[in-house]
Amino acid sequence: MTRSLKVSPEYIxxxxxxxxxxxxxxxxxxxxxxxxxxxxxxxxxxxxxVEYLNFIEISEKLGCDWQKIADKQPGNGTSSTKNETSPFITGLPIIQPHQFFGREKELKRLFNLLKRHPLQNAAIIGKRRIGKTSLLHYLKSITTAPIEQLRPNQKSDWLQNPEIYKWIFVDFQDSRMASRENFLGYILESLGMQLPNPCNLDNFMDLLSGNLRNPTVILLDEIGVGLQRCPQLDDEFWETLRSLATNQTDGNLAFILATHESPIDLARSNGHSSPFFNIFGYTATLGSFKEQEAQELIASSPIPFPEDDVEWIIQQSQHIPLLLQILCREKLFTLEDRDDNNWREEAMEQIQPFMHLLD
Structure with missing residues (x-):
């Protein structure tokens, strides 16, 4: 099956x-x-x-039905995402909503903070590789995902009017975000606003103060990198963001950040004293899945696992999402190859680098 799609000529x-x-x-x-x-x-x-996942992502951003605009000429197959994508994701954040499992409690609390006025800020805390980035992507995409791209009974009606929300994902591992001007410009462009000249803090505040009409959520991923490696993002910068969220946008702006420790402790350990880091009134601490969530992930395999293997995967993973994904991937490989010899030994070797998640 093809792994790339292109826009049909009549839809360009x-x-x-x-x-x-x-x-x-x-x-x-x-x-x-x-x-x-x-x-x-x-x-x-x-x-x-373009690669089919990228095709779907861009189509959704443009409000287009990817299946409708995709070229259906021979050689340009449009197989469904579920058939094309890997059932278990182990090395990358989960982008597609139908591949995201668990975190029901955290999702409910986070969306409760965002569905009422004023929007409130939150921090997502957890060890590295526990799923913080995947949760940020899911928050951004689930409420407007087409129903045909979701699993049966997958909840998506978290917000009453999801179409009016603006979501902006910021990855501080992207070196471009280390520049104050680039960061501010990226936020303004994402909101459809024309960039001022110069694109500095004063002009940024002038543009947004009182002019943010739609509920807007800025998702800050890997904020520790921003604090450690980006000298332009100093206390003045963070204080401006705090003022924007608390006093200048009529309650229409919230920040959700992801980090491996509390925002206040993280800021202090990196020499920052900005009060921006004390506006996060709710903390979602990510750990293992609940039993039901782990079982649901395992059951998503296109080839059902034997019950004894399911029990072994549950026991070895202790419901940690990444370990579940790796063990399920290894079991699926053996079923597809019809070679069940020593698969558990290989699976244990694969999860060894991530055993710290069990501590």
Missing amino acids: QKVKSALQANGYPSQQSLASGVGLALSTVKNFLAGKP
Whole structure:
């Protein structure tokens, strides 16, 4: 099956028009919004093949039905995402909502903070590789995901009017976000606003103060990197963001950050004293899945696992999501290859680098 898709010729003009209509003043702003290379966005808009997951992500950002606009000529298959994607994800954040499992308690609390006015800030805390980034992506995408792209009975109605929300994902591992000007410009472009000249804190505040009409959530991933390696993101910068959220946007702005320790402790350990880091009134601490959540993930295998293997996976993983994913992947490989010899030994070797998650 093909692993790339392209826009059908009759829809190329439509997707180009959708750029401005969905608040993206440039191809670069769309690329930043989806976290992809500019060349990928250019290929998409030109009707050239792009990797199918990227095709779906860009289509959703532009408000287009990816199955409708995809070229259906021979050689350009449009198999469903569920058939194309790996059932168990072990090395990357989970982007597609139908592949995300668990965290029901955290999702309920986080969306409760965002569905009422004023929006409230939250911190997601957990060990590295516990699923913080995947949760941020899920928050951003689940409420507007097409129902046909979700699992049966997968909850998506967390917000009453999800279409009015603006979600901005910031990855501080992206070196471009180390620049104050780039960060501010990225936020403004994501909101469909024209960049001021110069794009500094004063002009940024002037543009957003009192002008943020839609509920907006800024998701800050790997904020520890921003504090440790980005000298331009100093206390003045963070204090400006705090003022924006608390006093300047009529309750329409919230920050959700992901970190491996409390925001206040993280800031102090990196020499920051900004009060920005004490506005996070709710903390979601990620750990293991509940038993039911772990069972649901295992049951998603396209080939059912024998009951004794399910019990062994549960026992060895102790419900830790990454370990569950790795063990399930290894079991599925053996079923697909019809070679069940020593699979548990190989699986234990694969999870060895991540055993610290059990501590």
